[in-house]
Amino acid sequence: MSAPLRPQTLAELAEAVRSAARIVAVGAGTKPRLSAVEGTRLSTAGLTGLVEYEPEEFTFTARAGTPLRDLAVALAERGQYLPFDPPLVAAGATLGGAVASGLSGPGRYRFGGIRDFILGVRFVDGAGRLLRLGGKVVKNAAGFDVPKFLCGSLGRFGVIGEVTFKVFPRPVSALTLRLYAADPVERLKIIRALGRSRYEPEAVEGVPDHCDLWVRLAGPESALAALASEILTRFPGLREAGTEDPLEVLRELSWAAASDTWVKVPLSPDHSVAFTTELAALDGVSHQVGAGGSVGWIAIRESASVPAVRDLLERFGLEGMTVRGDAPLWWARRPRPAIESAVKLALDPCHRFPPLDS
Amino acid sequence: MPSTASIERLAAILSSDRFLTQPEALSAYESDGLTAFRTRPLGVAIPETADEVIALVRACRDTGIPFVARGSGTSLSGGSLPVSGGIVIAMNRLNRILRLDPEDRVAVVEPGVINTQVTAAAAPFGLHYAPDPSSQSICTLGGNVAFNSGGAHCLKYGMTSNHVLGLKAVLATGEVVEWGGPGRERLGPDWCGLFTGHEGLFGVVLEITLQLLPRAECFHTVLAGYRTLEQAGDAVAAVIAAGLLPGALEIMDALALEAARAAVHAEYPPGCEAVLIVELEGPRETVAEERVRLESILAAGNPVAMRPARDAAERLAIWKGRKSAFSAVGRLSPDFIVQDGVVPRRRLGEALRRIAALSQESGLRIANVFHAGDGNLHPLILFDGRQPGALARAEAVAGSILKLCVEMGGSITGEHGIGVEKREFLTDLFSPDEVDVQKRIRAAFDPDGIANPGKMFPGTGAPALTHHGLHPLEREGVIFRE
Numbered sequence: 025m026s027a028p029l030r031p032q033t034l035a036e037l038a039e040a041v042r043s044a045a046r047i048v049a050v051g052a053g054t055k056p057r058l059s060a061v062e063g064t065r066l067s068t069a070g071l072t073g074l075v076e077y078e079p080e081e082f083t084f085t086a087r088a089g090t091p092l093r094d095l096a097v098a099l100a101e102r103g104q105y106l107p108f109d110p111p112l113v114a115a116g117a118t119l120g121g122a123v124a125s126g127l128s129g130p131g132r133y134r135f136g137g138i139r140d141f142i143l144g145v146r147f148v149d150g151a152g153r154l155l156r157l158g159g160k161v162v163k164n165a166a167g168f169d170v171p172k173f174l175c176g177s178l179g180r181f182g183v184i185g186e187v188t189f190k191v192f193p194r195p196v197s198a199l200t201l202r203l204y205a206a207d208p209v210e211r212l213k214i215i216r217a218l219g220r221s222r223y224e225p226e227a228v229e230g231v232p233d234h235c236d237l238w239v240r241l242a243g244p245e246s247a248l249a250a251l252a253s254e255i256l257t258r259f260p261g262l263r264e265a266g267t268e269d270p271l272e273v274l275r276e277l278s279w280a281a282a283s284d285t286w287v288k289v290p291l292s293p294d295h296s297v298a299f300t301t302e303l304a305a306l307d308g309v310s311h312q313v314g315a316g317g318s319v320g321w322i323a324i325r326e327s328a329s330v331p332a333v334r335d336l337l338e339r340f341g342l343e344g345m346t347v348r349g350d351a352p353l354w355w356a357r358r359p360r361p362a363i364e365s366a367v368k369l370a371l372d373p374c375h376r377f378p379p380l381d382s
Numbered sequence: 383m384p385s386t387a388s389i390e391r392l393a394a395i396l397s398s399d400r401f402l403t404q405p406e407a408l409s410a411y412e413s414d415g416l417t418a419f420r421t422r423p424l425g426v427a428i429p430e431t432a433d434e435v436i437a438l439v440r441a442c443r444d445t446g447i448p449f450v451a452r453g454s455g456t457s458l459s460g461g462s463l464p465v466s467g468g469i470v471i472a473m474n475r476l477n478r479i480l481r482l483d484p485e486d487r488v489a490v491v492e493p494g495v496i497n498t499q500v501t502a503a504a505a506p507f508g509l510h511y512a513p514d515p516s517s518q519s520i521c522t523l524g525g526n527v528a529f530n531s532g533g534a535h536c537l538k539y540g541m542t543s544n545h546v547l548g549l550k551a552v553l554a555t556g557e558v559v560e561w562g563g564p565g566r567e568r569l570g571p572d573w574c575g576l577f578t579g580h581e582g583l584f585g586v587v588l589e590i591t592l593q594l595l596p597r598a599e600c601f602h603t604v605l606a607g608y609r610t611l612e613q614a615g616d617a618v619a620a621v622i623a624a625g626l627l628p629g630a631l632e633i634m635d636a637l638a639l640e641a642a643r644a645a646v647h648a649e650y651p652p653g654c655e656a657v658l659i660v661e662l663e664g665p666r667e668t669v670a671e672e673r674v675r676l677e678s679i680l681a682a683g684n685p686v687a688m689r690p691a692r693d694a695a696e697r698l699a700i701w702k703g704r705k706s707a708f709s710a711v712g713r714l715s716p717d718f719i720v721q722d723g724v725v726p727r728r729r730l731g732e733a734l735r736r737i738a739a740l741s742q743e744s745g746l747r748i749a750n751v752f753h754a755g756d757g758n759l760h761p762l763i764l765f766d767g768r769q770p771g772a773l774a775r776a777e778a779v780a781g782s783i784l785k786l787c788v789e790m791g792g793s794i795t796g797e798h799g800i801g802v803e804k805r806e807f808l809t810d811l812f813s814p815d816e817v818d819v820q821k822r823i824r825a826a827f828d829p830d831g832i833a834n835p836g837k838m839f840p841g842t843g844a845p846a847l848t849h850h851g852l853h854p855l856e857r858e859g860v861i862f863r864e
Contacts, residue, residue: 080622161757291565
């Protein structure tokens with residue numbers, strides 16, 4: 025394979041897109057299956073850095089190839105953060121890759137996912153034009169919301185060069201509780217009770233391959249102590265000791281092995297019961313239920329289990345996306361409406377970017 | 383004009399009492415919340431089911447007759463202004479809440495459901511629907527989705543789009559699509575995100591799945607009065623710099639205060655030229671801690687007076703004054719235009735000084751009520767439409783305000799949309815390529831240009847600007863322009 029294109033400026037990015045018939049954008053490669061497609065590789069590694077950061081605006085603009093960990097450091101210096109917890113920060117994931125993959129982590133429970141914090145984007149369409157859509161202010165209703173659309177677009181509609189995000193002040197303190205659940209039904213009851221509670225947890229996450237829940241509270245320290253003790257009188261559990269945040273293994277997906285096949289499966293909470301029950305019965309498969317039962321992650325160690333996983337998703341009408349590993353990109357994908365191909369053609373008239381289905 | 387046969391084909395879809403063509407019946411649909419524009423449609427279809435809407439859209443596609451979907455007609459950008467030679471599809475009878483699931487905090491609604499009805503239905507379960515445009519007691523969710531409506535809580539909670547989990551819609555091509563669902567996470571590009579804010583240019587929404595949030599246990603609302611608008615602006619900056627994330631941060635200037643005093647007998651501290659409203663919310667322990675911090679931050683800004691609401695009634699009174707400010711301005715002036723621009727929050731003071739200068743130059747009074755937390759300005763330009771040229775002068779000032787918002791790195795609309803009103807300003811914000819790509823997306827959804835044509839994109843069949851005064855409901859203080 026020839027060396028990837030490596031533009032250093034947004035103008036060079038547009039030029040790079042125009043230079044090849046098939047373009048596959050790649051960031052740090054932390055979610056390799058999403059870009060495992062034929063074509064000339066275009067690396068965003070040369071497009072890095074904060075372009076603007078206005079802490080008093082709760083916004084920043086950065087180049088697509090900027091590692092999220094650099095952004096996290098810059099935001100933390102001003103007491104701010106990305107509340108949706110983009111995954112694989114320590115692994116080196118980039119901002120553009122986070123947008124293109126559309127993945128969010130545990131923090132998405134409280135204020136929403138990556139699509140809820142993106143404000144604006146500069147990207148190159150299939151005609152090789154550098155375009156700016158959305159804006160740089162936290163409230164904006166001008167024009168079609170292409171920035172949101174590009175969340176999860178996997179480089180199939182354009183290559184992202186620069187992104188503007190809304191950020192929030194980081195809560196002054198946080199703590200994590202582990203609530204015990206004997207089975208997935210009991211876990212669902214706790215998830216639902218917390219969903220309508222007064223506690224406003226930041227995250228409600230299933231412990232991998234387990235029915236217990238991690239509940240993360242954030243806010244002023246004195247308030248958290250009171251909330252934690254009330255929650256622990258309602259639900260059996262304990263306060264996680266130590267300074268390490270136990271949710272870090274979820275943000276980094278480090279509960280799964282790098283050699284596993286990772287599949288993201290959107291869920292609704294009621295599906296979380298069957299999801300856990302059935303996956304727990306399979307050999308060579310780990311799983312986790314996140315975001316208050318809104319998402320499931322499957323890590324497949326043994327390829328012999330692939331048919332059983334596919335069968336499970338089909339039976340429950342669930343869809344999946346392979347993020348890592350050697351498996352088809354989409355699992356149990358429902359038929360695509362004609363409009364999706366029409367919009368693809370509108371943004372990518374010469375099929376420069378990978379097709380929607382591979 | 384379309385042939386009689388074409389119109390008859392549309393009319394045949396509904397019983398005759400639900401396809402209006404008589405001039406007196408049509409007149410009620412000629413205008414929306416942007417009363418300066420008026421167009422008589424060919425007919426008004428009043429479907430009662432999603433299947434009827436689908437049949438109407440497909441018949442429009444086959445006959446080439448344009449359509450404009452309309453809810454309560456509160457659009458302030460003229461988004462639901464009819465198209466001459468086209469029909470209006472009045473969505474108000476598709477007004478059922480199809481499912482309310484308190485366990486998973488989801489509501490599935492038809493597009494004619496009124497915004498506040500969702501919260502009313504969810505309230506018994508301790509839940510609410512967050513987006514709260516000021517016309518929420520009358521505007522429909524179909525309209526909210528089409529225009530990605532905002533409200534007073536957008537800094538913390540986002541806009542309509544941030545609360546739409548799923549959509550079912552009939553596109554202008556006649557295709558019926560379903561995207562998303564009750565879950566919070568999804569795969570692939572965000573189709574619901576693209577569709578929300580389409581301004582009626584993609585098709586008609588048939589069903590909306592909304593996320594509901596638990597209502598905060600505790601609210602703490604403070605009203606602080608300042609001697610100058612600038613001090614109120616500085617107080618906002620101080621609150622933000624302290625790392626607080628209030629649910630709402632609102633400012634009213636002296637003229638807006640005068641109006642609210644006159645209209646709803648709102649009481650404000652004497653001697654203040656501006657009022658800041660800050661609302662904290664959350665679990666009681668968190669609010670108890672944060673209110674102490676908030677009050678010391680505000681006190682440091684030297685307010686004339688600081689009035690924390692002591693109970694729910696006092697909190698409601700503060701909000702009543704704020705929410706009534708727009709219609710209240712109607713008492714100060716026969717007419718007004720409300721503008722909807724956004725500037726970066728740190729440049730609010732500068733924007734307000736420049737707006738004041740525009741007011742002086744034009745001789746038109748301008749009241750300011752705005753969502754300070756998110757930089758969303760709502761200058762109200764007062765004029766008397768009976769004076770020749772007054773409307774044009776007011777429009778010119780409104781245009782200058784939009785241009786200064788763009789120049790300052792903001793936007794020409796925070797929550798009203800482009801519609802008819804701002805389409806000539808679209809090119810101030812977007813390059814020709816950027817307008818083109820949006821036209822290409824639109825053409826994918828609507829290749830024949832029959833869905834709400836003449837909106838959002840500049841230079842397409844401009845309707846005449848005429849003066850018609852306040853919306854009748856606005857006069858009565860039922861709806862507010864912001």
